[in-house]
Amino acid sequence: xxxxxxxxxxxxxxxxxxxxxxxxxxxxxxxxxxxxxxxxxxxxxxxxxxxxxxxxxxxxxxxxxxxxxxxxxxxxxxxxxxxxxxxxxxxxxxxxxxxxxxxxxxxxxxxxxxxxxxxxxxxxxxxxxxxxxxxxxxxxxxxxxxxxxxxxxxxxxxxxxxxxxxxxxxxxxxxxxxxxxxxxxxxxxxxxxxxxxxxxxxxxxxxxxxxxxxxxxxxxxxxxxxxxxxxxxxxxxxxxxxxxxxxxxxxxxxxxxxxxxxxxxxxxxxxxxxxxxxxxxxxxxxxxxxxxxxxxxxxxxxxxxxxxxxxxxxxxxxxxxxxxxxxxxxxxxxxxxxxxxxxxxxxxxxxxxxxxxxxxxxxxxxxxxxxxxxxxxxxxxxxxxxxxxxxxxxxxxxxxxxxxxxxxxxxxxxxxxxxxxxxxxxxxxxxxxxxxxxxxxxxxxxxxxxxxxxxxxxxxxxxxxxxxxxxxxxxxxxxxxxxxxxxxxxxxxxxxxxxxxxxxxxxxxxxxxxxxxxxxxxxxxxxxxxxxxxxxxxxxxxxxxxxxxxxxxxxxxxxxxxxxxxxxx
Amino acid sequence: xxxxxxxxxxxxxxxxxxxxxxxxxxxxxxxxxxxxxxxxxxxxxxxxxxxxxxxxxxxxxxxxxxxxxxxxxxxxxxxxxxxxxxxxxxxxxxxxxxxxxxxxxxxxxxxxxxxxxxxxxxxxxxxxxxxxxxxxxxxxxxxxxxxxxxxxxxxxxxxxxxxxxx
Numbered sequence: 001x002x003x004x005x006x007x008x009x010x011x012x013x014x015x016x017x018x019x020x021x022x023x024x025x026x027x028x029x030x031x032x033x034x035x036x037x038x039x040x041x042x043x044x045x046x047x048x049x050x051x052x053x054x055x056x057x058x059x060x061x062x063x064x065x066x067x068x069x070x071x072x073x074x075x076x077x078x079x080x081x082x083x084x085x086x087x088x089x090x091x092x093x094x095x096x097x098x099x100x101x102x103x104x105x106x107x108x109x110x111x112x113x114x115x116x117x118x119x120x121x122x123x124x125x126x127x128x129x130x131x132x133x134x135x136x137x138x139x140x141x142x143x144x145x146x147x148x149x150x151x152x153x154x155x156x157x158x159x160x161x162x163x164x165x166x167x168x169x170x171x172x173x174x175x176x177x178x179x180x181x182x183x184x185x186x187x188x189x190x191x192x193x194x195x196x197x198x199x200x201x202x203x204x205x206x207x208x209x210x211x212x213x214x215x216x217x218x219x220x221x222x223x224x225x226x227x228x229x230x231x232x233x234x235x236x237x238x239x240x241x242x243x244x245x246x247x248x249x250x251x252x253x254x255x256x257x258x259x260x261x262x263x264x265x266x267x268x269x270x271x272x273x274x275x276x277x278x279x280x281x282x283x284x285x286x287x288x289x290x291x292x293x294x295x296x297x298x299x300x301x302x303x304x305x306x307x308x309x310x311x312x313x314x315x316x317x318x319x320x321x322x323x324x325x326x327x328x329x330x331x332x333x334x335x336x337x338x339x340x341x342x343x344x345x346x347x348x349x350x351x352x353x354x355x356x357x358x359x360x361x362x363x364x365x366x367x368x369x370x371x372x373x374x375x376x377x378x379x380x381x382x383x384x385x386x387x388x389x390x391x392x393x394x395x396x397x398x399x400x401x402x403x404x405x406x407x408x409x410x411x412x413x414x415x416x417x418x419x420x421x422x423x424x425x426x427x428x429x430x431x432x433x434x435x436x437x438x439x440x441x442x443x444x445x446x447x448x449x450x451x452x453x454x455x456x457x458x459x460x461x462x463x464x465x466x467x468x469x470x471x472x473x474x475x476x477x478x479x480x481x482x483x484x485x486x487x488x489x490x491x492x493x494x495x496x497x498x499x500x501x502x503x504x505x506x507x508x509x510x511x512x513x514x515x516x517x518x519x520x521x522x523x524x525x526x527x528x529x530x531x532x533x534x535x536x537x538x539x540x541x542x543x544x545x546x547x548x549x550x551x552x553x554x555x556x557x558x559x560x561x562x563x564x565x566x567x568x569x
Numbered sequence: 570x571x572x573x574x575x576x577x578x579x580x581x582x583x584x585x586x587x588x589x590x591x592x593x594x595x596x597x598x599x600x601x602x603x604x605x606x607x608x609x610x611x612x613x614x615x616x617x618x619x620x621x622x623x624x625x626x627x628x629x630x631x632x633x634x635x636x637x638x639x640x641x642x643x644x645x646x647x648x649x650x651x652x653x654x655x656x657x658x659x660x661x662x663x664x665x666x667x668x669x670x671x672x673x674x675x676x677x678x679x680x681x682x683x684x685x686x687x688x689x690x691x692x693x694x695x696x697x698x699x700x701x702x703x704x705x706x707x708x709x710x711x712x713x714x715x716x717x718x719x720x721x722x723x724x725x726x727x728x729x730x731x732x733x734x735x
Binding site: 072074077142146148149231232235271273274294295296297298299300301302305306309310313314316317320321324328374378379380381382383384386387388454455456457458459460461462463464466467469470471472524558559560561562563566568569 | 571572573575576579580583584587590591594595597598599603604605606607608609610611612613614615646647670671672674676677678679680681682683684685687688689690691692693703704705707708709710711712713714715716717718720722
C-alpha cells in the first residue's frame with residue numbers, strides 16, 4: 001500500500017504522509033471495489049441460474065410437470081446445490097470480505113490485490129469446468145458428490161480449483177490484516193477485519209478435509225489411477241468440511257449483524273469483546289462436529305458420534321451471545337428514540353429501510369432454523385428426520401433465509417457503494433417488497449417441507465407415488481405447496497436481480513455509505529487474548545484431533561473392500 | 570471483559586438448558602440403548618448374495634434371541650429385496666441390511682427406523698413394531714436415476730390375522 005493511494009481514495013481524511021496508524025478508512029478503494037464487484041457479479045448470476053433450477057425442481061416434484069426430454073431431475077438438482085450452496089455463497093462472501101478488509105484495514109497493496117484476482121480467476125475457471133461437466137450430464141452426483149457414484153474427473157478438479165481459488169482470495173485478505181497488525185503494534189484490530197480473518201481461518205482448516213478427499217481419493221479414482229475408494233472415509237472427510245461450510249456461510253451474516261446493523265439504526269456496537277469471543281467460539285466448534293451428519297451411518301462408533309454431538313451443541317453459546325447482543329442493541333436504540341413500555345422500542349426501528357429489514361427477517365428465521373437444527377443434531381432424534389425433506393426445509397430457513405436475506409440486505413448498500421451510485425428510495429421500497437415476498441414464499445415452502453419430512457417424504461427425490469403408497473399420497477399436497485412457495489421465491493429472485501442490475505448500471509451516481517458502527521464511548525479495551533490466533537489455533541487443532549483421530553483410525557483399520565465407481569444416471 | 574448482568578443470566582440459563590438437554594440425550598442413548606445404527610459389521614459388497622444371511626433375504630422368525638424376527642434385506646440400484654415385509658404387531662425385530670452397489674437409504678416412512686446402507690457395511694436396527702399399518706420403505710439417499718422408484722413395504726399386521734394366514 002502506498003500513501004499516495006490512501007490519500008487519493010480518502011479525500012475527506014487528512015492527507016498525512018507515512019503514518020497510517022490513526023487513519024480511519026471510510027470507503028473501499030476503487031481498485032478493491034472492482035475485485036469485490038467481480039465476485040458479487042458471479043454470485044448474482046449463480047442466484048439467477050440456481051434459482052431457476054430450484055423452480056424446475058419444485059415443479060417436477062408437484063407431479064404436474066415433467067422436464068423436457070433429455071434433462072435429468074438430478075442434473076437440475078446438482079445445478080441448484082452447486083450454484084446456490086457453493087458458488088453464490090463463496091463468491092458473495094469473498095467479495096464482501098474483500099470490501100470489508102479494504103474498508104476497515106485499508107486498501108490492499110498492489111501485490112495483495114493481484115493475489116485476490118488470481119484467486120478469483122482460479123475459482124472461476126474451476127466453476128466453468130465443473131459447470132460444463134454438469135451440463136454434459138457427466139456429473140449428476142449433487143454437490144455432496146458421495147462416492148461410489150462417480151462423476152467425470154473434471155468435475156472434481158473444477159470444484160478443487162474453486163477451493164484453491166478461495167484460499168488464494170482469502171490469503172490476500174489475510175495479508176492485509178497482517179500488514180495492519182504490523183503497522184499498529186499493540187492496538188486492537190478493526191473488528192470487521194478480525195471477523196473476516198477468523199472466517200477465512202475456519203474455511204482454510206475445514207476445506208483441508210474436502211481437499212484431501214478430492215485430491216487423494218476421488219481424483220485418482222475417477223482418473224482410473226486407483227480402482228477402489230474407501231467410501232466411509234470419503235464421507236467422513238466430506239463432513240469434516242461440510243458442517244464448517246454452513247458456518248462459513250453464516251459468519252459473514254454475523255459480521256453484518258454485529259458491525260453494520262447497529263450503524264443503520266444509529267446505535268453503537270454493544271461489545272467488541274463479546275463479538276470477538278463469539279467468533280472464536282464459532283471457530284472452535286465448527287470443525288470437530290461433522291460426524292453429526294453421519295449419525296445413522298454404519299462404521300462409526302456410538303461414543304464418538306455422541307462426543308461430536310456434544311461439541312456440536314456448544315455452538316449454542318456463541319449463538320445466544322449473538323442473540324443477546326443484537327436484541328440489546330435494538331432495544332437500547334429503540335428506547336433512546338423514545339420507545340416506551342415493554343415493547344414500545346420495537347416500533348422505533350427503521351422497518352422501511354431494506355438494509356435493516358432484510359437482515360432482521362433473517363435473524364427471526366434463525367429462531368425456528370436453529371430449533372430445527374437442534375433436532376437434526378440430537379443423536380437419536382436424527383433418525384426420525386435423517387434425509388427426509390425436513391432437512392431441506394431446515395436449511396432453506398438457515399442458509400436460504402437467514403444467510404441470504406442478510407447478504408441481499410447488504411448487497412443493496414454494498415453494490416452502490418462499490419459502483420459509485422446510490423440506493424434510491426424507489427429501489428429501497430422494491431427491496432423491502434422483495435424481503436416480504438421472500439418471507440412469504442419461504443414460509444410456505446419451508447413449512448411444507450418440514451411437515452412432509454416428518455411424515456417421511458425423502459429429500460433429493462423426484463416425483464414418485466412409491467407404487468401407489470397411501471403414505472406417499474399424503475406428501476403430494478405438501479409438494480404442491482412447495483411449488484407455490486418456490487414460485488413466489490423465483491419471482492422474488494427476478495425482482496432482486498432487477499434491483500441489482502439497477503444498482504450496477506442505472507442508479508444515480510453518488511456516494512452510498514458502507515455503514516460501520518463504532519464502539520460505544522467508554523468501552524473497555526478488548527483483551528489481547530481474543531486476538532491471539534496461536535492460542536485459539538492450538539485449541540482448535542487439539543479439539544479436531546480429539547474428535548477425529550480415533551474415528552478415522554477406526555475407519556481405516558476396519559475398512560471393507562473399497563468401491564469401484566458407478567454411473568447410475 | 571465486562572459482561573452485562575442480564576447477559577450473565579441469559580448465558581447461565583442457556584448453558585443449564587444445554588447441559589440438561591445433553592444429559593437426557595446421553596442417558597437415553599447409553600443407558601436406554603437408543604443408539605442409531607452404529608454397526609461395525611463389514612462385508613464384501615461384491616459377494617453379498619453368497620454371504621449369510623444375505624444369501625436368504627426375507628423375514629425370519631427366530632428363537633432364543635432377544636428379538637422375535639430378523640428382517641434380512643438387500644438393496645441395489647434401484648430395488649429392495651424383499652419387496653414386502655410382514656410382521657405381527659408387537660414383535661421385536663432386528664433389521665439387517667446392506668447394499669450391493671452404491672449408497673442407499675433405508676427409511677420406514679414416518680418412523681425412526683431410518684439408516685444408511687453403505688457398500689461394505691451391514692447396517693442394523695433393533696426395534697419393536699408397535700403400530701398396525703402399511704408403511705412404505707423409501708430410499709432416502711440419492712443413488713441414481715431410479716432413486717425415487719426404489720421402495721419396499723412393511724406391513725405390521727394384527728397377530729391374529731397373521732396366525733390365520735399361516
